[in-house]
Amino acid sequence: METKGPSLYEQAGPSVDMSRSLEEDSLVDGPLISVDALHSAIRREFQTVPTPCHAGLLSLLHVVYVVLSMCVAVLCVLKFGQEEVCMSILGNVRGESVILFGKVCLWVLVLLFTGCAQHHHNRARSRGYLRFYRQMQGLKHLPLTVHSAGNVLLLVVLAAQLSVKVHTYMLLSIIGLELLVALPCLIYYTVKVMQFNRERAAPDVSQEEHSHNFSISSLPTETGFREGSSLEEVVEKQADLIEYLKQHNTLLSKRLLNLTAQH
Template identity: 70%
Template sequence: MESPEPSLFAQAGPSADMTRSTEEDSLVDGPLISADVLQSAMRREFQSVPTTCPAGALSLMHILYVALSMCVGIMCVLKFGQEEVCLRILGSVQGDSVIVFGKVFLWVLMLLLTVWVHHHHSRVRSRGYLRFYRQTQRLKQLPLIIHSTGNALLLLLQALRLPQNIHTCVLLSILGAEFLVAVPCLLYYTVKVMKFNKEQAAPDVSQEEHSHTYTVTSLPTETGFRGSSTLEEVVEKQADLIEYLKLHNTLLSKRLLNLTAQH
């Protein structure tokens, strides 16, 4: 006796295929999520870099420090007729010692700012803004390097034990040169971060998707491999692409859940 199971499966087969095709058609015919919707959702989730205010405040503090150091050096150390005022304000502390203490305090603030900036730039890099991270990678470290170089020169000056007048003049010259280099770098960094926060651009990979047409004669995008690219650059670009795709999939899942809940 033949088993009726094949005939049952044969009868259920077309209906099962029809059910499957109906479900697939319902998914295909459902509302599609456009790229503009995803991009608008990503723009709403843009997180600005909160380093402009600390950088601007430190620039003002540096200007104030240099101005006060010049006054202390000229009036209290070189003693141009303000000895009584210096004794009343500084007491028994020497003027050049006050300048050095202020320099150390300013360097500590610059170190804290550099750590703070590095933390937020690492987060920017993980969110897919690798181009901005590279543009500011050396710029954000340059003020601390300049201040550290100034500290090294001050230590060398202390070791030379020059006459008081020459020592003070060289000290103020070092502070002035440091000011002329460090403050413009810090202000330039502040302007770049303000511009980045104002633009609220999409991640780099998303920008390339809109600005490149994939034709036979088109050049490879920044996320691909180039002959002149180093291994470090390729790895960074791959990490940038992975982070962007993770964010893209997360937003896509949220949109799908919202559409499922609506229907």
């Protein structure tokens, strides 16, 4: 019986091993990247959320609108001896209409601010700041909710067909109540975002890894199912985390290539 010759794999064995060893040697002999350099490159990726400036400007415009509305209501609607001044400034436009037009413009500004805040918070979420995103998720929509509720109350007052004096006082009460509720919300939102920008913290995953590495009694992460948490919330957190990790791995690959080329 004839003996079989060496298999193709055995014949190509030395060459395969040689090419594999050359690849491994090239990887080992390549420039090593220090951990400090990589971490310093990652820390520069922090981007602040610029919405505190928008919130401050919106708060200022809200206060100015309320003050001007009260002046127009007292001088032009209730007509406390300033009819000529109102006619020279407003012309044939009624003072009540000016207040309502200003209310519509203010609501549009609040809507634009909410959309802008949502855009920047979504970017922070994609960069791995999931905890910050969830903390601010309801707060950034609260001013729009307050102004929308005020618009509904104004429509009810307009439909009631009250006397001019009662109607004006109701209008001023609704506008003042909006200011008392929406302004503290915007101030609190501004403080929280400024605190986030000042801390310049690492993404949530990096913070959890740091706590597990340097703390024995570290708390467990929130990526798994915990008693008292809903399944939808857990699935949403995991989806956010997976999406962030994909982007983070892509970014790390680019950083590694750049740092390898520099060394």
